[in-house]
Amino acid sequence: MSEIKVTLARGRLPAYSRGQIAVAAVAIADREGIDAVSMRRVAAEIGTKAMSLYRYVRSKDELLALMVERVMADAGVPEAAGDWRERLREIAYHTRAVLKRHPWLIMLSIRFSFGPSSLALTEATLRVLDHHQLDADGMLLIANVLATFTRGHAAQEFAEQLAEARSELDHDEWISGQGDVGEAIRADGRFPLFTRIIDDAKAPHDPDRSERSFAEGLEYLLDGIGLRLEGRGA
Numbered sequence: 001m002s003e004i005k006v007t008l009a010r011g012r013l014p015a016y017s018r019g020q021i022a023v024a025a026v027a028i029a030d031r032e033g034i035d036a037v038s039m040r041r042v043a044a045e046i047g048t049k050a051m052s053l054y055r056y057v058r059s060k061d062e063l064l065a066l067m068v069e070r071v072m073a074d075a076g077v078p079e080a081a082g083d084w085r086e087r088l089r090e091i092a093y094h095t096r097a098v099l100k101r102h103p104w105l106i107m108l109s110i111r112f113s114f115g116p117s118s119l120a121l122t123e124a125t126l127r128v129l130d131h132h133q134l135d136a137d138g139m140l141l142i143a144n145v146l147a148t149f150t151r152g153h154a155a156q157e158f159a160e161q162l163a164e165a166r167s168e169l170d171h172d173e174w175i176s177g178q179g180d181v182g183e184a185i186r187a188d189g190r191f192p193l194f195t196r197i198i199d200d201a202k203a204p205h206d207p208d209r210s211e212r213s214f215a216e217g218l219e220y221l222l223d224g225i226g227l228r229l230e231g232r233g234a
Helices: 018-032 039-046 060-075 084-101 105-111 116-129 136-167 171-176 179-188 192-200 209-231
Strands: none
Touching: 018 039, 018 060, 039 060, 060 084, 060 105, 060 116, 084 105, 084 116, 084 136, 084 209, 105 136, 116 136, 136 171, 136 209, 179 192
């Protein structure tokens, strides 16, 4: 039997893992927002001192990157069947669901997206676009446009939640209180198209406006992507 050599690391064994630290930081951000996340706060969450965390995480930016990676690892990647349109639609809905569960991720995901779990979602999007006679820049552009639309819509939904919490008025209550503003805009006369929106638009009063807005906006976007793919001879 061949000899098996085991090398033991010198010093004390780690008391925590980077995964445990990421989970604690994500929990804080989910409860209190990303501004509440600090090395000191995370250390308190797991029952240690802030300086001890620097054995595992070298900086705040590294901690934020770990948090993004933790969330994306938990979320996984959708494996939708069907044509390119169905698959991109599934990726968009999947991404929106992740952002709605972790609103603090909306901005962080822009710059902290190079871990393997984060890249897996990007790779899935690029895989849908591959073999459509697009060059690398064309594939990247479409992937970014899809992500930007999804992130932007999720940000708008989160902003509405914050506005409701701040004003203590839900959307319908707030709309009802804007009668005088609407009358002033109508009387001003310089904004005839917006006045038409005030008078005729049904979407602001739709209880399912958020879901409908995302669904219909996404279809407009996919229509445009389809024209680009067809224009390339796909």
